[in-house]
Amino acid sequence: MKILRLFLCCISYICLVATMLTAFGFSSQEGEKSDSVSKKVVSIVTGKSVAEINRLEQERKDDQVTVNGIIRKCAHFSLYLLMGIFAYLSLIFTFGKKDSLLIAAALAICLLYASSDEIHQYFSSGRTAAASDVLLDFSGSAIGIFLIYKLKEIFFDVSY
Numbered sequence: 001m002k003i004l005r006l007f008l009c010c011i012s013y014i015c016l017v018a019t020m021l022t023a024f025g026f027s028s029q030e031g032e033k034s035d036s037v038s039k040k041v042v043s044i045v046t047g048k049s050v051a052e053i054n055r056l057e058q059e060r061k062d063d064q065v066t067v068n069g070i071i072r073k074c075a076h077f078s079l080y081l082l083m084g085i086f087a088y089l090s091l092i093f094t095f096g097k098k099d100s101l102l103i104a105a106a107l108a109i110c111l112l113y114a115s116s117d118e119i120h121q122y123f124s125s126g127r128t129a130a131a132s133d134v135l136l137d138f139s140g141s142a143i144g145i146f147l148i149y150k151l152k153e154i155f156f157d158v159s160y
């Protein structure tokens with residue numbers, strides 16, 4: 001059983017670091033590159049060309065209400081949802097079943113990372129930092145942590 005726990009611990013830390021590196025990579029992209037990547041995703045989702053998406057955004061003048069803006073916010077939320085899951089699992093497999101402390105630690109890790117990621121993004125060409133993105137990231141992390149807490153409680157309620 002200890003070998004399984006060690007294996008799961010290693011896997012969860014690897015996934016956590018991979019998620020953090022993914023967030024770092026996206027934040028390192030220049031503004032135009034980042035926008036181009038998200039517009040390609042929008043193009044796939046909507047079936048519209050990138051040129052048509054650009055035209056529609058020019059008409060609206062507000063990226064937050066466009067499909068591109070929504071896709072970007074969903075990407076933030078989803079990435080940090082995964083980060084919350086992996087942070088909490090890593091702590092569970094490392095320290096055991098002290099739920100309130102582990103939840104607080106996982107939330108702190110994700111909040112600190114989200115904040116530092118926005119600061120890092122501020123220094124990337126053509127990018128900005130937004131407190132609303134930190135809040136969105138943190139919300140994703142909190143929901144990921146809550147999901148694992150509830151799943152663990154429902155299905156596995158075992159002591160580590």
